[in-house]
Amino acid sequence: MSEIIAALVATVREASAKQCDIGAVTACADGGWNAELWTALEQIGVTMLSVPEEHGGAGGDVAAAVAVLEVLGEYSAGVPLAETALLAGWLIAGCGATVPSGPMTAAVASPELRTRQEDTGLSVRGTVARVPWARYAHHVAVLDNGRVILLGRSDFLLEQGTNLAGEPRDDLAINAIVPASRVHEPSADSAISVQAFYGRAALARAALMAGAARRALELAVAYAGEREQFGRPIAKFQAVQQHLAAMAGEVLLSKMAVEAAALALDTQGDADVAVAAAKLVAGQMAGVVASLAHQIHGAIGFTEEHPLRHSTTRLWAWRDESGNEDEWSGVLGQRVVSEGTGGLWSLLTGAR
Amino acid sequence: MDLWSLEPVALPAELDVLRRDVRAFLAKELSSGRIAANCDQWLGGWDHAFSLRLGERGWIGMAFPAQYGGSAAGALARFVVTEELLAAGAPVAAHWIADRQSGPGLLKFGTEEQKRAFLPRIARGECFFAAGMSEPDTGSDLASVRTRGRQVNGGWRLTGTKVWVSGAHRAHAMIALARTEPRTANRHAGLTQFIIELPDPDVHIRPIRLLTGEHHFNEVVLDEVFVPNARVLGEPGSGWHQVTSELAMERSGPERILSTFPLLAVAADHLAENGERSSASRVGAVVGRLWALRQLSLAVAGRLEAGAAPAVEAAAVKDLGTRFESVVIDTVRLLSQVVPDLGSNRPLPRMLAESILHSPGFTLRGGTNEILRGVVAKELGVR
Ligand SMILES: Cc1cc2nc3c(=O)[nH]c(=O)nc-3n(C[C@H](O)[C@H](O)[C@H](O)COP(=O)(O)OP(=O)(O)OC[C@H]3O[C@@H](n4cnc5c(N)ncnc54)[C@H](O)[C@@H]3O)c2cc1C
Numbered sequence: 088m089s090e091i092i093a094a095l096v097a098t099v100r101e102a103s104a105k106q107c108d109i110g111a112v113t114a115c116a117d118g119g120w121n122a123e124l125w126t127a128l129e130q131i132g133v134t135m136l137s138v139p140e141e142h143g144g145a146g147g148d149v150a151a152a153v154a155v156l157e158v159l160g161e162y163s164a165g166v167p168l169a170e171t172a173l174l175a176g177w178l179i180a181g182c183g184a185t186v187p188s189g190p191m192t193a194a195v196a197s198p199e200l201r202t203r204q205e206d207t208g209l210s211v212r213g214t215v216a217r218v219p220w221a222r223y224a225h226h227v228a229v230l231d232n233g234r235v236i237l238l239g240r241s242d243f244l245l246e247q248g249t250n251l252a253g254e255p256r257d258d259l260a261i262n263a264i265v266p267a268s269r270v271h272e273p274s275a276d277s278a279i280s281v282q283a284f285y286g287r288a289a290l291a292r293a294a295l296m297a298g299a300a301r302r303a304l305e306l307a308v309a310y311a312g313e314r315e316q317f318g319r320p321i322a323k324f325q326a327v328q329q330h331l332a333a334m335a336g337e338v339l340l341s342k343m344a345v346e347a348a349a350l351a352l353d354t355q356g357d358a359d360v361a362v363a364a365a366k367l368v369a370g371q372m373a374g375v376v377a378s379l380a381h382q383i384h385g386a387i388g389f390t391e392e393h394p395l396r397h398s399t400t401r402l403w404a405w406r407d408e409s410g411n412e413d414e415w416s417g418v419l420g421q422r423v424v425s426e427g428t429g430g431l432w433s434l435l436t437g438a439r
Numbered sequence: 440m441d442l443w444s445l446e447p448v449a450l451p452a453e454l455d456v457l458r459r460d461v462r463a464f465l466a467k468e469l470s471s472g473r474i475a476a477n478c479d480q481w482l483g484g485w486d487h488a489f490s491l492r493l494g495e496r497g498w499i500g501m502a503f504p505a506q507y508g509g510s511a512a513g514a515l516a517r518f519v520v521t522e523e524l525l526a527a528g529a530p531v532a533a534h535w536i537a538d539r540q541s542g543p544g545l546l547k548f549g550t551e552e553q554k555r556a557f558l559p560r561i562a563r564g565e566c567f568f569a570a571g572m573s574e575p576d577t578g579s580d581l582a583s584v585r586t587r588g589r590q591v592n593g594g595w596r597l598t599g600t601k602v603w604v605s606g607a608h609r610a611h612a613m614i615a616l617a618r619t620e621p622r623t624a625n626r627h628a629g630l631t632q633f634i635i636e637l638p639d640p641d642v643h644i645r646p647i648r649l650l651t652g653e654h655h656f657n658e659v660v661l662d663e664v665f666v667p668n669a670r671v672l673g674e675p676g677s678g679w680h681q682v683t684s685e686l687a688m689e690r691s692g693p694e695r696i697l698s699t700f701p702l703l704a705v706a707a708d709h710l711a712e713n714g715e716r717s718s719a720s721r722v723g724a725v726v727g728r729l730w731a732l733r734q735l736s737l738a739v740a741g742r743l744e745a746g747a748a749p750a751v752e753a754a755a756v757k758d759l760g761t762r763f764e765s766v767v768i769d770t771v772r773l774l775s776q777v778v779p780d781l782g783s784n785r786p787l788p789r790m791l792a793e794s795i796l797h798s799p800g801f802t803l804r805g806g807t808n809e810i811l812r813g814v815v816a817k818e819l820g821v822r
Contacts, residue, residue, distance in 0.1 A: 088446060301443070308819050322821035331819055332812035336755045339442060343738050344731035347447035354449055363723075364730035371728065413720060419727045420719025423707050431707040432526045432700075435730055438458050 092151045095133060100158050102127040107162035112397050115165030116253040120223045125166045125190060135186060136172050142180035143187075149173070149287075153294040153349040157342070160298025163397040165254065167192055167220035169291035175228040177287065178235045181279045182271030187237075189225035194218045195281055196231035200261070208266040211236060214258060219408075221245060221257035229261075230284055237269040251404035252397065286362040289409040290348055293369035296405050297342040300372060303380040303398040304334045310384055321383070330379045337372040344368045351437075360422060360434060363415040370412035373402035442818060445752055447734055448741035454519050461523040464496065469527065476528030478790050479698045479797040482655060482804075484530025485609065487564075493524075493531075494564025499538050501562075503546060507554050508562030514688070514743035522693040522733075528701035536605065537561045539692065540685055541568035541614055544632070548673030548681050553634065557612070571601035571615035571635075571659055572682065579810050581616070582626045582679060586661060588617040588633065594667040595619070597633060601659040608644050608657050612636050615661065616678050630678030634670040641665070651781075651796045684748065689805055691739035691753035696732045696760035698801060699767040702790040703729070706771040709787065718774055725763075725770045732760050754806070754814040761801040761808060768794045 088096070106124035115121055128134050137152040138144020152173055159168060167190050175191035200213035211229075221227060222245055227238040242263035248256045273279040308331055311322035321327050348361035355361075377399040381388050388395040406412070426434050433439045468474045474489055493499050498520045503509025524531050542561045545553055560566035577583045586599025597617055607613055613635045620629030635642060643660040673681045703725060710719055736756050742749040772779070772791060779792035802808045816822045 304819075308821060311821055325813075328816035328821050329809065329812045331821055332755075332758070332815035335442065335815050335819055336759045336812075339445065339752070339755050340731055340735055340759055342443070343445060343447060343735045347731075347734035347738075350447050350449055360727075360730060364727035367724065367727035368731040412724065416724035416727060417720040418723065420710075420721070420723030421716060423722055423726055424711050424714060424716055424719050426707075427711045428708045429704075430711065431704050431726065435726065435733060436458070436522075438455055 088150075088154060092147070092154055095131070095147075095151065096154045096158060098131050099128065099133060099155050102131060103158055103162040103164055107164050109394050112163045112165070112394070115163075116397065118222070118247060118249050118253060118255050119165060120167075120220065120255070121165040124164055128166060128168065134168060134171055134190070135176050136168075138172055138176035138180045138186055142183070143185040144172075144176055144180060148349075148353040149290070150346065150349040150353055153290065153345055156291055156294035157298040157301075157345070160295035160401070161302045163252075163299065163302070163401060166190070167224065169288075169295065170219050170224070173287050173291045174284065175226065178228045178230060178279060178284075179237065179271065181273050181277035182235050183274045184271050187226055190220065190223055191226045191228060192218055192220045192224040193228040193230070193284070194259075195284055196229050196236075200229075200231060202231065202236075205264060208264045209236065209270050210264050211238075211242070212262050214260050216258050217248060217250075217256040218259055220255050221259060222247060222255050227259065230279070230281065233273060233279070235271040235273070235279070236265055237271070238263065238265065239269075250408065252400040254401075254404065282359070285409060286359065287352075289366035289415070290345065290352065290362050292405045292409045293341065293345045293348075293365045296369040296373055296402060297338065297345050299398045299401045299405070300334075300338045300341065300376040303376050303395065303402065304331070304338055306395050306398065307331060307334065307380045307383045310388075314385070327383060330383055334376050334379050337375050341365070341369045341372040355437065357437070360419065360437075363418045363422075366410055367412050367415040367419065370406040370415070373406040377402045442751060442755070445735075445738045445749070446741065448515070448737045450515060450519065450737070454516060457516060458519050458523060460496075461498065461520055465523065465527040465529060468492075468529070474529055476701045476786070477530070478528060478701050478793045479800075480528055480530050481525065481532055481535045481694045481698070482605070482797065482800065483532060483653060483793075484528075485532045485606065486530035487533055489530050490534040490564035490567075492564070493534070494562060497562075498524075499534050499562050499564050500542050500558060502543065503558050503562055507546070508559035514740045515737075518693065518737060518740040522697065525693055525697040526700050526704070532606065533567050533609070534561070534564055535694075536570055536610075537566060537568040540570060540689060541612075543685055543688065544614065544672065544681060547684065548632075548677075550669070552669060553672070557634075560611075566612070567606060567610045569604050569607040569610035569613040569637075569659075571604050571607070571613045573603045574600055575602055579807055581682070582630070584616055584618055584630065586615065586617040588619040588631055588666075590619075591665070594665055594669075595633065595671065597635070597661045597664045597666055599661050601661070602647065603656045604644075604659045605656045607637070607659050608646065608654065610637055613642075613659065614672060616682060619675055619678075627679040629676055630682075631675045632672040632678045632681055633666045634672050635661070635664060635666060636670070639664055649797075650799075683750075686806075687739065687748045687750045687753040688743060689753075690757040690811070691736055691743075691749070693733070693736055695757045696729065696736055696763060698761075698797070699764045699794045700729075702771055702787075702794050703767045705786045705790055706775055709775065721770055721774050725767055728763060728766070732756070732763055736760065751814055751818040754811040757805065758808045758811040758815070764794075764801045765798050768798060
């Protein structure tokens with residue numbers, strides 16, 4: 088990691104530590120968001136990380152954004168940074184437009200979304216389900232048939248929903264005439280596609296998961312050192328030590344996979360395998376880490392009051408968002424098949 | 440925690456050239472029938488002639504400086520060469536321990552005379568080593584070795600029994616760990632490494648057969664074996680430090696992930712040829728995990744290249760990787776519905792059989808997974 092990114096990440100960590108105490112996180116646990124943290128992140132200048140500066144972004148690469156997301160995942164931070172920077176910001180900048188200010192979110196249009204060109208603009212009607220953070224977003228970037236439609240708050244009715252961790256996942260009923268100034272076509276050299284969108288969403292989710300898992304592990308290590316049974320800390324029992332080490336291995340593996348995938352996305356043409364692997368491994372890790380963290384915590388970790396739930400409910404929620412293990416295995420499996428005889432090793436090494 | 444500062448590695452483009460060279464060489468070796476692809480060949484594939492051919496190309500002892508027959512290649516170049524060999528299922532067992540362990544140990548702790556005597560021959564694929572550490576009563580608790588070294592005129596006399604010594608019956612030398620000072624409260628003190636050149640009339644080597652009947656490892660009885668002072672490796676009494684100093688490399692390499700890769704590759708080919716898209720996701724799940732494990736192993740190699748000794752990260756790689764090697768077996772077994780058969784002339788049933796029968800070793804050799812998790816737990820501060 089370059090020194091600049093390391094410094095940036097350290098600043099984000101400081102801000103998160105300050106703004107994500109247990110009270111603030113719990114306050115977000117039922118559809119809320121952490122406005123103070125968002126303001127702090129805007130001041131630090133990371134809310135548009137990885138979006139090119141010439142399009143109003145903060146510059147930097149995906150690796151930098153992923154490093155920040157890991158920290159936010161660790162702190163169960165209720166902010167739409169992944170959606171704003173890696174998805175909406177990417178879509179808008181990829182069309183050569185300038186990103187608006189404020190939190191954003193993004194979605195892929197469902198097949199039933201109807202659009203029609205009218206004199207005053209593009210008529211857009213239909214629903215999009217489970218859009219992350221939509222109720223707090225100033226804009227929603229919708230990827231529809233290769234173009235990007237930027238919706239404002241008045242362009243849709245919103246039905247609130249949440250994921251397992253209580254993060255907003257809202258259904259949008261869109262009924263709007265969107266002026267041409269908010270309908271963008273991707274630039275010729277842009278990599279925008281539905282597949283690329285899903286890949287970035289999955290990578291962002293996996294980065295958050297690596298962070299959340301690290302927190303669950305830290306909580307388990309700390310608790311194992313404090314909790315005494317049979318006259319000694321439970322950390323002294325080898326069964327508990329082995330659980331903790333197994334968790335650490337999973338966390339390290341998924342962290343490395345996410346960061347290597349970000350590197351691949353920044354430096355190589357084809358990062359599909361990397362991204363699929365990162366989300367797959369994160370999904371596999373989530374189950375192991377969440378269940379072992381709870382096992383080590385005993386009954387106290389199973390309570391509303393205990394902070395562990397913020398990390399584990401996120402792991403459970405995120406492993407099914409942006410593609411679960413089965414979906415990404417399927418993508419990888421199809422790649423293996425289409426690679427043909429003798430192709431597996433080239434696929435893995437990225438070298439032919 | 441240091442564990443979390445590990446960084447991913449993008450292999451430099453110049454290593455692509457090296458990789459292509461190794462691949463082209465291996466393709467020829469395989470198509471000409473000089474070698475055959477099998478699983479777990481860093482354990483079972485002893486082929487002296489093949490080692491010589493690798494040595495000719497400079498792919499053994501790559502890390503040695505030029506004056507000792509190497510090319511001072513870094514950990515990443517060695518990573519590329521070894522992973523290509525393993526993925527192809529090439530028979531690399533003969534030189535494996537010399538290349539991975541004994542050579543680097545000699546380079547780090549050996550005298551000038553020892554380096555000149557052994558390293559160029561190792562690099563040429565002419566000199567193979569065995570590692571004599573385990574004993575009948577010493578397994579995971581290595582510091583408990585009972586083999587004794589007694590100082591005599593001009594050298595030492597060693598007495599004791601080593602077990603599970605891979606390749607001792609064909610090796611040119613064995614590095615033995617022995618107690619040379621009485622045990623004290625510091626159980627790691629007073630151990631010394633000795634280079635025993637083989638054969639030796641006072642070294643009695645007997646096969647201990649694997650459950651397949653293969654002769655891989657041995658019992659090695661040392662009966663007052665004379666070792667001259669010039670064949671003490673490093674400092675007398677520093678054996679523990681020396682043995683543990685190479686663990687980061689021994690435990691993190693691609694051989695801890697790829698022992699069953701040739702089986703996976705055959706299964707993938709099978710899918711591709713039959714266009715079996717419906718069951719592809721089961722292979723995809725394994726491939727994705729393998730991709731991630733390789734990145735982790737590579738990240739540790741990156742640390743090694745930078746001169747660090749990331750032993751804890753290496754323990755994590757080995758724990759995850761060796762369990763994965765068996766996941767490959769189960770995936771292929773359930774997917775292919777093929778009956779494992781060592782005698783089959785088709786690769787899938789044969790490799791499946793090889794892998795299943797070798798699988799107990801994956802999570803034992805080089806430190807059991809329970810011990811490895813203990814290493815990680817210590818880093819977490821709970822041990
Ligand atoms: C294929 C193969 C090749 C080998 N080659 C060599 C070689 O060339 N040279 C050499 O010196 N050795 C070699 N070995 C030996 C290898 O290093 C040992 O098998 C290994 O160190 C474990 O020792 P052990 O088999 O005596 O098992 P033990 O140490 O007796 O362990 C038995 C079981 O108890 C568990 N256990 C032990 N201690 C603990 C603990 N503290 N906490 C929790 N669980 C524990 C272990 O994890 C294991 O499950 C080889 C082994 C294999 C399988």
